[in-house]
Amino acid sequence: xxxxxxxxxxxxxxxxxxxxxxxxxxxxxxxxxxxxxxxxxxxxxxxxxxxxxxxxxxxxxxxxxxxxxxxxxxxxxxxxxxxxxxxxxxxxxxxxxxxxxxxxxxxxxxxxxxxxxxxxxxxxxxxxxxxxxxxxxxxxxxxxxxxxxxxxxxxxxxxxxxxxxxxxxxxxxxxxxxxxxxxxxxxxxxxxxxxxxxxxxxxxxxxxxxxxxxxxxxxxxxxxxxxxxxxxxxxxxxxxxxxxxxxxxxx
Amino acid sequence: xxxxxxxxxxxxxxxxxxxxxxxxxxxxxxxxxxxxxxxxxxxxxxxxxxxxxxxxxxxxxxxxxxxxxxxxxxxxxxxxxxxxxxxxxxxxxxxxxxxxxxxxxxxxxxxxxxxxxxxxxxxxxxxxxxxxxxxxxxxxxxxxxxxxxxxxxxxxxxxxxxxxxxxxxxxxxxxxxxxxxxxxxxxxxxxxxxxxxxxxxxxxxxxxxxxxxxxxxxxxxxxxxxxxxxxxxxxxxxxxxxxxxxxxxxxxxxxxxxxxxxxxxxxxxxxxxxxxxxxxxxxxxxxxxxxxxxxxxxxxxxxxxxxxxxxxxxxxxxxxxxxxxxxxxxxxxxxxxxxxxxxxxxxxxxxxxxxxxxxxxxxxxxxxxxxxxxxxxxxxxxxxxxxxxxxxxxxxxxxxxxxxxxxxxxxxxxxxxxxxxxxxxxxx
Numbered sequence: 001x002x003x004x005x006x007x008x009x010x011x012x013x014x015x016x017x018x019x020x021x022x023x024x025x026x027x028x029x030x031x032x033x034x035x036x037x038x039x040x041x042x043x044x045x046x047x048x049x050x051x052x053x054x055x056x057x058x059x060x061x062x063x064x065x066x067x068x069x070x071x072x073x074x075x076x077x078x079x080x081x082x083x084x085x086x087x088x089x090x091x092x093x094x095x096x097x098x099x100x101x102x103x104x105x106x107x108x109x110x111x112x113x114x115x116x117x118x119x120x121x122x123x124x125x126x127x128x129x130x131x132x133x134x135x136x137x138x139x140x141x142x143x144x145x146x147x148x149x150x151x152x153x154x155x156x157x158x159x160x161x162x163x164x165x166x167x168x169x170x171x172x173x174x175x176x177x178x179x180x181x182x183x184x185x186x187x188x189x190x191x192x193x194x195x196x197x198x199x200x201x202x203x204x205x206x207x208x209x210x211x212x213x214x215x216x217x218x219x220x221x222x223x224x225x226x227x228x229x230x231x232x233x234x235x236x237x238x239x240x241x242x243x244x245x246x247x248x249x250x251x
Numbered sequence: 252x253x254x255x256x257x258x259x260x261x262x263x264x265x266x267x268x269x270x271x272x273x274x275x276x277x278x279x280x281x282x283x284x285x286x287x288x289x290x291x292x293x294x295x296x297x298x299x300x301x302x303x304x305x306x307x308x309x310x311x312x313x314x315x316x317x318x319x320x321x322x323x324x325x326x327x328x329x330x331x332x333x334x335x336x337x338x339x340x341x342x343x344x345x346x347x348x349x350x351x352x353x354x355x356x357x358x359x360x361x362x363x364x365x366x367x368x369x370x371x372x373x374x375x376x377x378x379x380x381x382x383x384x385x386x387x388x389x390x391x392x393x394x395x396x397x398x399x400x401x402x403x404x405x406x407x408x409x410x411x412x413x414x415x416x417x418x419x420x421x422x423x424x425x426x427x428x429x430x431x432x433x434x435x436x437x438x439x440x441x442x443x444x445x446x447x448x449x450x451x452x453x454x455x456x457x458x459x460x461x462x463x464x465x466x467x468x469x470x471x472x473x474x475x476x477x478x479x480x481x482x483x484x485x486x487x488x489x490x491x492x493x494x495x496x497x498x499x500x501x502x503x504x505x506x507x508x509x510x511x512x513x514x515x516x517x518x519x520x521x522x523x524x525x526x527x528x529x530x531x532x533x534x535x536x537x538x539x540x541x542x543x544x545x546x547x548x549x550x551x552x553x554x555x556x557x558x559x560x561x562x563x564x565x566x567x568x569x570x571x572x573x574x575x576x577x578x579x580x581x582x583x584x585x586x587x588x589x590x591x592x593x594x595x596x597x598x599x600x601x602x603x604x605x606x607x608x609x610x611x612x613x614x615x616x617x618x619x620x621x622x623x624x625x626x627x628x629x630x631x632x633x634x635x636x637x638x639x640x641x642x643x644x645x646x647x648x649x650x651x652x653x654x655x656x657x658x659x660x661x662x663x664x665x666x667x668x669x670x671x672x673x674x675x676x677x678x679x
Contacts, residue, residue, distance in 0.1 A: 050633050053625070078635035090630040094648025100631070103644065108635035143648075160634060 001199040002026040002049075002168050007060035009041075009048050009224075018044045020224035021060070026168070028197040033210055035235060036221035037243045042203045043087060045221075046172040050084040051077050064168055078104075079111035081167030085157040085174050092144040097156070100144045101126060101163055108164060129162045133189050151182035158189035169193070170201045175209040187212030207239035222247050258292025262391075264312045265293055269399045269430075277366040280378045284397035287382060291391040300388050303568040303600040304539040308482045308508050309392060314454040316425045317480035325672060327419070328448040328474040328502075329665055334417035335359070337404060341422060341452050342429030344402055348419075356410025357443060362403040362432060373405045376434045380460040380488035384514040388543065393486040393512070396458040400432030408441040408467070415444035415470075415662075420451030422478060427452035433459040437467035437495075444659065445469065450476030450483075450506075457485040465492040465519060471499040472662050474669065475506060479535070482508040487526075493519030493548070500657045502666055503530040503538055504673045510539045517579075520548035527556040527656035529670065532565030532597075533677045539568035540588070546579040546612075555586040558653045560646055561597035562677070572604040575612050584614035591649045592622055593642075643674040 002024070009019035018041045026032050036042050048055050049062055051074035062069045069077050092100070106116040117125070130140060133155045145153050154174055161169055171190065175183050190200070190213050202213055210218070210232065218234040219226045220243070228234065228246055238246065266288075273281045293310045294301045308315065337359070338348035344361055352359040365371055378397040384390055406416060418433070429452035437443060441464075451457070463469055475483065483506065489497045503509055515524045530538045544553045559567035569588035590599030601618040623645055631641035650670060657663040 052629050052633075073638065074629060074632040075635050075637045075641075078633055084633055086630065086633075090627050092624075092627045092630070092645070092648060094651040095644055100634075100644075103640070104631075104634035104636055107637060107640065111635065111637075164634065 001028045001030070001065060002201070003061075003063045005061045007048070007062060008058045009044060009055050010058055012054050012056045018055075018224055019048070022224070022226060024219065024226060026199050026201060028199060029195065030217065031194065031200040031202065031213065031215045032217045032219060033202045033204060033215040033235060034219045034221050034226070035204060035207075035238055040221045041224040042221055043172055046084055046170045046203060049170060050074060050082060075107065076111065078164070078166075079108045083161050083164060083166035083169045085154075085161060085169065085171045087173040087176060089145050089153040089157050091146045093146050095144050097140050097142055097144050098126065101160065104160070105163055126163060130159055132192065133159050133162070134185060135159055150177040151179070151185070154178060154182065154186050155189065158186055162189065162193060167197070168199050168201070170203065172203045173205065174202070175204055175206060183209060184212060207235040210235045220246050255292060258295055261293040261295070261310050262288065265310050266395065266399065267312060271399065275366045275368050276371045276374050277377060280374065281398050284378050284381070284394050287385060288391055288394040288398055291385075291389050291394065294391055300541070300570070303570070303602075304508075304510055304537065306392075309454070309484050309510070314426045314428045317453045317478070319422065319425060320450065320478035322477055328669060329417060329446050329662065332415065332446075332661055332665065334415040334446060336417050336419055338419045338421060339402065339431065339451070341424045341427035342401060342431060345421070354412050354414070356408065356412040356441065357416065358407045358409070359416065360405045362400065362405055365405050371405070372407060372436065373434045376436060376460050376462050377432070380462070380490055380514070381458060381486070383516070384486070384488050390486060390512060392456065392484045393458050396430055396432055396456045396486065400430045400458070403432040403434075406433070406435045406443070406445075408435070408437045408443040411442045415446050417446040417448075420447070420449035420455070420476070422450040422452055422476070422481065425453060428454045430456040435459065435461045435469065437461070437463045437469050439464040440466040442468040443470070445471045446662070447471075447473040448476065450478035450481040453481060455481065455483040455485070457483065459487050461487070461489040461497065463489065463491045463495045463497055466494050467492065468496040469498070470658060472657055472666070473500070474502045474666065475504075475509060477505045477673075479505045480507050482506070484510045485512065487511075487513040489513075489515045489524070491515065491517050491519065491522050491524055493521060495519060495522045497523070498525045498656065498658065499527070500653065500666070501528045502669065503528065504669065505532065505536060506538065507535055508537050510541065512541045514543045515553070516545045516547060517551040517553065518547050521550045522548065523552045525554040525556075525656055527554070527653040528558070529650045529653045529666075530557075530559040530567060531670065531673050531677070532559070532561050532567065534563040534565060536561070536565035537568070538566070540571070542571040544573050544584070546573070546575045546582045546584065549579055550581040551579065552583040553585065554656070555588070556653045556656055557588040558650050559590045559599060560593065560649065561590055561599065562593035564596040566597065567599045569601040569603070569618065571602075571616070572606065573614055573616070575607040575609050575614065577608040579609045580611045582609060582612040582614065584612070586616040587652070588618045589649070590620040591646060592620060639678045643671065643678070646674055647671065
C-alpha cells in the first residue's frame with residue numbers, strides 16, 4: 001500500500017535536517033504504529049506524506065499503490081486515498097462542518113471521475129456515521145472545529161475519515177489531549193474502519209492508544225530514522241523501559 | 252484662505268456643466284442645498300475626511316470615458332426575486348423596462364414628475380437629512396446632489412408591500428454623469444425591502460434619505476455593479492425613530508472608485524441600525540466605506556460589519572465612527588472592519604472611532620487585515636478540496652459575517668452566488 005524508501009527531509013527555510021533515511025513498507029490492511037521521543041520526526045513524516053508546505057525532500061520516495069506521492073498536490077494525494085488525521089485539527093470559522101464534508105467528498109469523487117453524491121444521500125450517510133461516533137447534529141451544523149472540545153475535534157477527524165473512505169490513514173497523535181473515554185470512542189471509530197484492505201499508520205507517544213487500536217507492527221523512530229521494528233510487544237517494552245535503552249541500541 | 256479659494260474654484264468647475272432648475276416645492280430646497288454647497292466648496296485632499304481617498308475623479312469637470320462592461324452570461328442581481336422594478340438607464344427613467352408603480356402599502360413617485368407639484372410630503376425630508384449630516388463633517392458631494400439631482404424616487408411606505416422595490420441602474424453611455432436623489436419615508440409600523448443594483452453611469456452621485464417612524468423597518472440591499480471603470484459617490488442618510496429598524500447591506504465587486512458614506516441617527520429608543528458591506532477588488536480598485544452612527548436614544552443597537560477582499564494592488568478604506576450622546580444609555584455598539592489581502596500589493600486603511608458621552612454603554616470595535624490562513628488552506632486541501640476551491644471557501648467564510656446581515660434568505664443566497672462567481676472569475 002505505502003512504500004517509503006530512504007526518505008530524507010529538511011526544513012525548506014533553514015538547514016535543519018529532520019528525516020534521515022526513513023524506510024517503511026505498509027501492506028494492504030496492515031496497521032503500523034510509529035513511536036518515538038519528541039523531535040524524532042514522527043509528525044514531520046505525516047506532514048511530508050500529506051504534502052504540507054515548508055519541507056524539502058532531498059532524497060527518497062514515498063509511493064501509494066505504486067504512485068509517487070511526493071510529486072502530487074495535497075488534494076491529489078487525498079483523492080488517491082491518503083488521509084491524515086491531524087494532531088491539531090484546524091478551526092475554520094465561517095465554513096459549516098457539513099459544507100466542508102460534502103465539498104471534500106465531492107471534490108474527491110470528481111477527481112476520481114466518479115459521480116457526485118446527492119444532497120439527500122450525503123445527509124443520510126453523514127448522520128449515520130456521526131451517530132456511531134456520538135457526534136450530534138448540532139456539531140455538524142457548526143463551523144469546522146470551532147468551539148469543539150479536544151475530544152470533539154478528534155472525533156470529527158474520524159468522521160471525516162469515515163466519510164472519505166481513504167485507503168491509507170495516518171493518525172498523528174490522535175490520542176493527545178484525550179481522556180480515557182474519549183480515546184476509547186476514537187479507537188472504536190478507527191477499528192470500525194479497519195478491514196477492506198485499508199491500512200493505518202498510527203503515530204503516538206504512548207502505548208495506551210495501542211491497547212485499543214492493535215497494531216500489526218511497531219516501529220521506533222529516533223533522530224529521523226526508524227531504528228527498530230517489532231510486533232506489538234515492542235510498544236510494551238517502550239512503556240516499561242522508556243526510549244533510553246532502545247536509543248542506545250539503535251545508535 | 253488659499254485652501255478655501257481652491258475649494259470654491261473646483262466647485263465652480265464641477266457645477267459649470269450642470270443645470271440648476273429650481274421648480275415647484277423642490278425649488279427652495281434645491282436653492283438651500285446650493286447655498287450650503289457654495290459655502291463649503293468641493294472636497295480636497297487636505298480635508299481630513301478625504302485623507303485616504305482622492306476625490307479628484309468625483310470633482311473633475313469631465314467624466315473620464317469608460318469602457319462599457321459586459322457581464323457575460325451572469326444574470327443580473329436579484330434576477331429570480333419577485334420585485335417592483337424601476338429602471339434608470341444612465342440616470343434616465345426607462346418606462347418600458349419598469350413595472351407599474353402601483354403596489355399595496357406603498358406610494359412610489361418619480362422625483363422628476365413629483366417636483367412640479369406645489370406641495371409634497373417629501374418637503375420635510377428632501378435635503379433635510381443631508382443638511383443635518385453636514386455636521387460635524389462636511390459632505391459637499393451630498394449637497395451637490397440635493398441641488399442638482401435630475402431624478403430619483405420618492406417612496407412612502409404605509410404598510411407592508413408584498414414585494415421589494417427594486418431600483419435598477421443600467422449603464423450604456425461611456426461618459427454619463429448621473430445625479431439621482433431618493434427619499435424613503437417608512438411610516439409607523441410599516442416595513443419595506445429596497446433593492447438597488449447596477450453601475451448606473453460612468454460617474455454616479457447617489458443620495459438616499461430615509462426616515463423611519465416608530466416601529467418601522469427598512470431592509471436595504473445593494474449590489475453596485477461589476478463595471479471596472481465606473482466611479483461612484485453614494486450617501487445614505489437615515490433618521491430612525493423608536494422601536495424601529497434600519498438594515499443595509501452593500502456588495503461592491505469591482506469599480507475604480509467607490510465612496511459609500513452612511514450617516515445614521517438613532518433618535519428614538521430601542522431601535523437597531525445595521526450597516527454591512529462586502530467589497531471585492533482586483534487591481535485598479537479603490538473602495539471607501541465612511542460611516543457615522545449617532546446614538547441619541549436609549550437602548551439602541553448598532554452594528555457596522557465591513558469586509559473587503561483585495562488583490563493585485565486594490566485599496567480598501569474604512570472610516571467608521573460611533574457617537575453615543577449623553578442620555579443614550581444601554582447603547583450596544585459594534586463595529587468591525589476587516590480586509591483579506593490575497594497578495595502583498597494591496598492595502599487597507601482603517602480609522603475606527605468611538606466618542607461616548609453616556610456612562611452605561613457597550614461599544615466594541617475591531618479592525619484587522621491579513622492573508623489567507625495557510626493552515627486552514629492546507630487542512631482543506633488535505634481533505635481533497637483543490638487549492639482554488641479551498642481558497643474560495645475561505646474567502647466566503649471571511650465574508651460570511653457581513654452576508655448574514657441580510658435577513659431575507661433568497662436575497663442572501665443571490666448575493667452569495669455573486670460572490671462565488673466573482674471569486675471563480677478572479678482566481679489566480
